[in-house]
Amino acid sequence: MAVHVLLVPWPSQGHLTPILQLGQLLASKPCFIITLALSARSSARMKAASSSLLPHRPNFKTRILRDGLNPDPSFTPSMDDVVASLPVLQQSLGELLKELMASSHPVTCLISSTFSYWTKSIAHAFDIPRIELWSSPAYVYSICFFHHHLVSHGLVPLKGQPHETWITCIPGLPPIRATEFTKESLPTEEEVQADPERLPRLLKRLKDTYGSAKDQYRILINSIYELESQSFASLHEEHVHACAVGPLFLLSMKANEAGQSLAQPRTIFYKEDYSCMQWLASRAPASTLYVAFGSEARMEKQDITELAFGLESSGHDFLWVIRPGSIVGDLSAADNLPEGFKERTAAKGLIVKWAPQMEVLSHPAIWGFLSHCGWNSTLEALWMGIPILGWPQRADQGVSQFFIRDVWKVGTAIEKNENGKVTRMAVKRAVQFLMDPEKSSHVREKVKEVKKLMDRNTSSTNLEQFIQDLYILANEKHGM
Structure with missing residues (x-):
């Protein structure tokens, strides 16, 4: 009997990438069928970016869910817009599940991003287990x-x-x-x-999202047990079935080495500029700082200005990703960079709209990563042996910076002044520290230790056990 897994991701790149990595791994197993339920807006954004992310496998199908949102890739819906779209998504997912449950291979289980809490009631209505994929660390x-x-x-x-x-x-x-x-x-x-309604909204959202965590069949966490065992232990004590199955990109790489031919998921919503790889080839080994703030962060013009002056005065080579729409006010990089900056730094720096991050981090010219401390970026940098210079922008990134700097000691942070702002001098000092082989030697030793830990972690065993559990579940639900 086939194991039919329905994937329902949260529609952002940081959440969509790991769920697709998981989907590819599952699709490589015998008797697995994967259906990806992609929101209409996500599908439109991927097409606009000419993304080649989706696997080309006969047992991996994509279905589009109505979401009622503006499909224009240049339009960014507000959180209120997204919340208002949930009933439309629920109805569309219900219709899809009704169709799939009547097919020759009914759905065995539903795997959704944790934030897609609205899938709980639908899974319950069709009597199928819901499994969460959490794309951040267990401590979050x-x-x-x-x-x-x-x-x-x-x-x-x-x-x-x-x-x-x-x-x-x-x-x-x-x-x-x-x-x-x-x-x-x-x-x-x-x-x-x-805003008197702020706290009630927060408490309701937390209850909706995490209130029934103990009832979920599994909560798969794209992390490593050995890196944050105390957080996993605290969840297990509360009978939350949290299981470390990460880093999923690394498990995909190992599956490739084992001959399963899994294409590593590419960027989703932005076109990668490979000209930066040619530029990196002209840099000396261990000479260049990679600067990138992920797929969602938006920075103020003043922060961009201070960062630019700090990079320039540091004296180090840099590759800087300034994503379209990443500056508040939707101004272009040209409208926000200091006058003459690109001309003055032409011999030492390059600015691109988006970069192939895994290839960049693995390039011998890269010696440090100035990052927003997003979880996918953090895992990738640590695996590539690159220390991190943190400048968190939102959500859980401040907590991740704390772990990077104070717990794992695999990086440092740009210090803020008494007003909570980053200055050009702070950027300069932090960059010069990270890029100095002697000053940052202890950080680089810690990164090597974590890389070894990642290579021998228990996640592959956990994932294999999960796959075996799904085989058993399919046989129980649908018969031999």
Whole structure:
């Protein structure tokens, strides 16, 4: 009996990439059928970018879900727009499941991004298990799952100065300053007073997303148990079936080496500029800083200006990705860079709209990564042996910077001033530290240790056990 897996990703690149990596791994196994339920907007964005991400396999099919959103790739819907689209997505997914359940290979289970909590009721209605794929670290899942501890400790809303407040009540999480905690889950008293509905919205979203975590068949986490064992242990103590199955890109690479011929998923929503690889070939080994802030972060013009001056004055070569739409106000890079910057740095720097990140990080010219500390980027950099210079922008990235700098000690951070802003001098100092082989030697040794840990971690065993469980589940549900 075939194991038919229905994938329902959250429509952002950081979530879509790992669920597709998982889908490819599952599709390479005997008797597996994969159906990807892709939102109409995601499909339109992928087509606009000429993405070649989707696997070319007869047992991997893509179906498009109506979402009611503007399909124009240049249009960015608000969170209210996305929430308003959920009933349309639910109805469309229900129609698809009804069709698939009546087919010769009914669906065995549904795997969705954790944020796609609206799939729970549909899976229940069709009596199929729902499995979550969490695309961030386990410590971030713990923050969300144990958020009620923050409330009971009087930390929500947050009173006083965040830099003077330490968070110590999340099981499995070391003490961390409120300034590095997830801002969305720790609104200040002033923010709640300005928007009285903010806290009720937050608590409802957390309940909808994480309130039934114990009831999910599995929660697959794109991480490594050995890197954050305390967070996994704290979830297991609460009977949450969290399982480390990452890094999924690395498992895909190993499957390739084993002869399974899995194409590594490419970029989804942006066209990669391969001219940067030719430029890197002209750089000396261990000479260049890679600068990129992921697929969603948006920076203020002043931050771009300070970063530019800091890079220039550091004296080091740099490859800088400035994604279209990544600057508040939707201005182009040309409208935001200091006058004469590109001309002055022409011999040492290159700016592109998007880069093939895995190839860049593996290039011998790259010696450091100035990053937003997004989880996919963090895992990729560590596997490639590249230390990280953190400048978090949103969501869980501040917590990841804390782990990068203070727990794993595989990087450092750009310090902010008393107003919470990054200055050009801070950028210069941090870049010069990271790029100096002697000053950053201890960081580079730690990166080597983590790379070895990643290579021998238990995730492949966990994933194989999960696959065997799905075979058993299919036989139980559909018969031999």
